[in-house]
Amino acid sequence: HNIEVISTAPFDGQKPGTSGLRKPVGVFQQPHYTENFIQAGLIAGLGDRLRGSSLVVGGDGRFFCKEAAQLIIKIAAANGVSKVVIGQNGILSTPACSHIIRKYQLDGGFILTASHNPGGPKGDFGIKYNIENGGPAPESVTNKIFEISKTISDYKIVPNLKVDISTLNTIAFKICGNDFTVEVIDSTTDYVQLMKSIFDFTTLKNYAKTKRLLLNGMNGVTGPYLKKIFVEELGLPADCCLNAEPLPDFGGSHPDPNLTYAKDLVDIMKQGKHDFAAAFDGDGDRNMILGHNAFFVTPCDSLAVLAANLECIPYFKTNGIKGFARSMPTSEAVDKVAQLSGKECYQVPTGWKFFGNLMDAGKINLCGEESFGTGSDHIREKDGIWAALAWLSVLEHTNKSVKDVLVQHWVVYGRNFFTRYDYENVSSESGDKMMELLTKLIEDPKTKGMTFSDPTGKSYKMANLDNFEYKDPIDGSISKNQGIRFMFEDGSRIIYRLSGTGSSGATIRIYVEGYEKYPNPQLYHQDAQEVLKPLVTIALRTSKLKELTGREEPTVIT
Numbered sequence: 298h299n300i301e302v303i304s305t306a307p308f309d310g311q312k313p314g315t316s317g318l319r320k321p322v323g324v325f326q327q328p329h330y331t332e333n334f335i336q337a338g339l340i341a342g343l344g345d346r347l348r349g350s351s352l353v354v355g356g357d358g359r360f361f362c363k364e365a366a367q368l369i370i371k372i373a374a375a376n377g378v379s380k381v382v383i384g385q386n387g388i389l390s391t392p393a394c395s396h397i398i399r400k401y402q403l404d405g406g407f408i409l410t411a412s413h414n415p416g417g418p419k420g421d422f423g424i425k426y427n428i429e430n431g432g433p434a435p436e437s438v439t440n441k442i443f444e445i446s447k448t449i450s451d452y453k454i455v456p457n458l459k460v461d462i463s464t465l466n467t468i469a470f471k472i473c474g475n476d477f478t479v480e481v482i483d484s485t486t487d488y489v490q491l492m493k494s495i496f497d498f499t500t501l502k503n504y505a506k507t508k509r510l511l512l513n514g515m516n517g518v519t520g521p522y523l524k525k526i527f528v529e530e531l532g533l534p535a536d537c538c539l540n541a542e543p544l545p546d547f548g549g550s551h552p553d554p555n556l557t558y559a560k561d562l563v564d565i566m567k568q569g570k571h572d573f574a575a576a577f578d579g580d581g582d583r584n585m586i587l588g589h590n591a592f593f594v595t596p597c598d599s600l601a602v603l604a605a606n607l608e609c610i611p612y613f614k615t616n617g618i619k620g621f622a623r624s625m626p627t628s629e630a631v632d633k634v635a636q637l638s639g640k641e642c643y644q645v646p647t648g649w650k651f652f653g654n655l656m657d658a659g660k661i662n663l664c665g666e667e668s669f670g671t672g673s674d675h676i677r678e679k680d681g682i683w684a685a686l687a688w689l690s691v692l693e694h695t696n697k698s699v700k701d702v703l704v705q706h707w708v709v710y711g712r713n714f715f716t717r718y719d720y721e722n723v724s725s726e727s728g729d730k731m732m733e734l735l736t737k738l739i740e741d742p743k744t745k746g747m748t749f750s751d752p753t754g755k756s757y758k759m760a761n762l763d764n765f766e767y768k769d770p771i772d773g774s775i776s777k778n779q780g781i782r783f784m785f786e787d788g789s790r791i792i793y794r795l796s797g798t799g800s801s802g803a804t805i806r807i808y809v810e811g812y813e814k815y816p817n818p819q820l821y822h823q824d825a826q827e828v829l830k831p832l833v834t835i836a837l838r839t840s841k842l843k844e845l846t847g848r849e850e851p852t853v854i855t
């Protein structure tokens with residue numbers, strides 16, 4: 298096997314976003330495009346540890362995963378990597394990749410996914426580099442990848458190295474005298490074992506027998522994991538798993554577990570025949586939890602409820618509960634639980650990479666984001682199936698329905714009403730203009746203390762506003778411009794961000810939160826959209842969103 302050094306030229310825009318590099322498939326298919334990014338990832342991620350290192354490679358099975366996996370093997374081999382561990386047919390969920398890096402003490406890995414973005418030849422593809430703790434590369438590494446990508450002039454490859462990744466096997470090669478091994482492993486075994494070590498599967502099995510559950514893989518990567526865990530291990534009928542076959546184009550759908558894109562599941566749940574449902578995104582790190590009659594648990598509340606009930610899970614009983622964290626736009630519901638239980642609660646920028654240091658330092662063991670991400674320190678990614686099992690553990694332990702668990706939670710802690718408005722695919726120009734306009738408000742000393750009212754007369758006094766900046770408490774690194782925050786005197790918040798996961802144009806996200814503590818529990822049943830209407834009106838008016846984007850309505854409301 299010969300190593301070839303191929304001349305190449307830089308491509309624009311190979312800057313990893315909130316979670317890796319995401320672009321339309323056609324962009325990755327350009328000659329040298331994917332190769333450049335892999336070479337940059339190896340150098341930035343591993344530096345002088347590159348020779349002799351070991352990596353995991355896995356993806357959500359979307360179109361172009363197999364081609365990219367073969368390229369990674371060829372380029373890794375040429376760069377002196379000694380071992381690549383890869384899921385059979387290239388399939389590994391994002392949580393499984395994270396676990397495999399940790400379990401086998403690998404030096405890092407490539408995850409091939411654009412998460413919940415649609416797939417197929419006309420859809421999106423993505424590549425993410427993860428580091429040796431199993432988590433997404435921190436900004437120091439992703440910035441380096443981008444820097445390298447801007448000046449790259451060649452990459453190394455073993456062009457005629459062909460590896461059969463369809464059968465479980467360990468294959469040894471000699472590359473210019475060096476040993477290079479590819480281990481094709483079963484996609485689910487390690488992850489299923491991990492779940493069995495965290496949760497009490499005997500108790501869950503007995504509980505699951507008495508309930509009607511639905512799990513929706515949305516044609517993404519979780520299908521095989523769902524069948525192993527819920528059908529083989531927990532003994533549920535096979536038809537509890539919906540859309541459980543990973544498809545390269547996700548069946549043409551948008552594998553994003555929310556009320557808009559998982560509407561088919563919501564409709565089934567509305568028929569009232571099931572007690573619990575969960576849906577997962579393309580790469581298996583997001584989750585949506587629904588109760589009887591499609592009762593919807595907001596991800597912010599999900600995090601808070603788990604925080605309040607963690608001790609019913611064996612893993613936390615053994616390890617103790619150190620603290621919690623949430624991304625900045627996520628509601629403060631979990632903070633309320635931390636206050637009452639005397640635990641620390643950290644606030645980090647959007648993106649799972651910011652939780653890694655806190656978990657490594659033993660400061661937190663539960664964290665979450667409003668974007669349907671929940672997870673713990675069992676790995677360094679958010680974990681959809683883990684969240685569903687955690688919820689089942691809570692339901693079993695409390696012997697309550699999903700809705701009753703929530704209502705009881707609100708009675709104790711009050712309710713943080715929350716909603717997010719997404720305006721997808723607006724022009725980058727209008728997105729930037731809106732952020733500029735809001736930045737002017739921050740710079741204007743008059744804004745603080747100003748009263749904002751909606752037409753019905755509800756008013757909110759601005760207590761503070763800024764562009765969120767985060768100083769990592771462990772390594773001291775600083776991340777600026779992480780979202781514009783309006784913080785009102787009554788605890789309500791409005792947050793504006795531009796998405797960092799889109800593949801073209803811009804997506805504006807507006808997050809709105811209002812806190813209520815009612816003497817009458819019935820009031821907690823109010824619709825978040827109704828309760829938050831005045832704040833939403835203020836959010837849209839203050840940002841001139843309609844004027845700047847021409848959009849009357851958001852693309853998605855969560």
Ligand code: VG1
Pocket residue numbers: 315316411412413578582583624647648649666667668670795796797798799806
């Ligand atoms: C979005 C979410 C963020 C999440 C990220 C990756 O990022 O808001 O909370 O961590 O997606 O999730 P952004 O920059 O578009 O807002 V996944 O499941 O797409 O890897």
Ligand code: CO
Pocket residue numbers: 412413578579580581582583
């Ligand atoms: Co995802």
